[in-house]
Amino acid sequence: MNTKFITNDHEQLARFAKALGHPVRAYIMELLSTQTCCFSGDLAEDLPIARSTLSQHLKELKAAGLIQGTIEYPKIRYCINRENWERAKTLFGHLLQSIDLTNNQCK
Amino acid sequence: MNTKFITNDHEQLARFAKALGHPVRAYIMELLSTQTCCFSGDLAEDLPIARSTLSQHLKELKAAGLIQGTIEYPKIRYCINRENWERAKTLFGHLLQSIDLTNNQCK
DNA sequence: ATTATGTTTCGTATTTTTGCGAAATAAGAA
DNA sequence: TTCTTATTTCGCAAAAATACGAAACATAAT
Numbered sequence: 001m002n003t004k005f006i007t008n009d010h011e012q013l014a015r016f017a018k019a020l021g022h023p024v025r026a027y028i029m030e031l032l033s034t035q036t037c038c039f040s041g042d043l044a045e046d047l048p049i050a051r052s053t054l055s056q057h058l059k060e061l062k063a064a065g066l067i068q069g070t071i072e073y074p075k076i077r078y079c080i081n082r083e084n085w086e087r088a089k090t091l092f093g094h095l096l097q098s099i100d101l102t103n104n105q106c107k
Numbered sequence: 108m109n110t111k112f113i114t115n116d117h118e119q120l121a122r123f124a125k126a127l128g129h130p131v132r133a134y135i136m137e138l139l140s141t142q143t144c145c146f147s148g149d150l151a152e153d154l155p156i157a158r159s160t161l162s163q164h165l166k167e168l169k170a171a172g173l174i175q176g177t178i179e180y181p182k183i184r185y186c187i188n189r190e191n192w193e194r195a196k197t198l199f200g201h202l203l204q205s206i207d208l209t210n211n212q213c214k
Numbered sequence: 215a216t217t218a219t220g221t222t223t224c225g226t227a228t229t230t231t232t233g234c235g236a237a238a239t240a241a242g243a244a
Numbered sequence: 245t246t247c248t249t250a251t252t253t254c255g256c257a258a259a260a261a262t263a264c265g266a267a268a269c270a271t272a273a274t
Contacts, residue, residue, distance in 0.1 A: 005153040006134045014133040021125030022262085026117045026202075033205040040221060046112040053263050055222055060261090073271050074220045089203045095133075096196045098140040129232085147251060160233050162252055167231095180241050181250045 013091040016084075019064030024049065024057050029066060029080075037079040120198040123191075126171030131156065131164050136173060136187075144186040 020026050024047060031038055040058060044051045058078060061067045065084035069076045127133050131154060138145055147165060151158045165185060168174045172191035176183045 010130045010133045014130045017124045018128030021128045023113050023117045023121045026121040027113045
C-alpha cells in the first residue's frame, strides 16, 4: 500500500491482525497468555491438524513477530515476543478503545 | 475447526482479526473511530484502489459484523456495528491484557 | 556409527483472497 | 421517461493461504 492515508500503523496493525486471523493461531496465542511457553509437540496433541500444518502456523506467528522460539534439543520452546506484543497491544488498544460508542451511532 | 480446545471465542476472535487483517480495512475501521460514519465514495478518493475493490473490502467488514450500512440515496452510509464491536473489544481486550509480560518471559 | 526424537522444510493440491474493468442496479432529478 | 449518481455485482486472473504426507534436519543417546 502506498498512500498518504494508509500509515505504517495501519500496515502493522493489519499484519498483527492477519496473524491472529486463524482459529489455530488465535488458540496458540491465547494459550501463551495462560502459560509462559509451549512446544509444538504439545500443541499437536490438542489440535486436529497435521504437524507440518501446525509448524506453518507457528512460522507465521513468528514471521509476524508475535512469538519467538528457542531451541532446546530436541524440542523448540515457543513464547511470546514481548516487544512486539506491546506494540500490538498499543495498536489494538488504540483502535478498540478510541471508539466512543455512545457518541458513535448512526441513527 | 472441530476440537474441544478451539472454542467459539477463538473462532470469533479469528474472524474479527481476519477482517482487520488488511491495511485498507484497518484504515477504514480507524477512520470510523474518528468519525461516526463514512461513504464509499469518500474512501475511494483517498485510497489507491478501484471502487469495486473497495466495495469488496466494505463487504467483508460487513460480513464480519464490524460495520453496517444504511442506504441514503444515492449513497450508502457506513458506520460501526455497536454490538459486534463491543464483542471484538472484549475478545481482543481479554487476549491482549491477560498476558502479564513481567511474568511471561522465556529466559 | 547408528538410532531415536521433535520439529521443520519440500512438493503439491485445493481453496480463498485480492484486484480490476465492465455491466448492472436503484432511486432521484430533469 | 430518460439521465445521472453512487455503489455494487459479475467474470475473470493472479497471488496467497491452508493443508497434507514424505523427506530432511540437527542433536542427543546408545
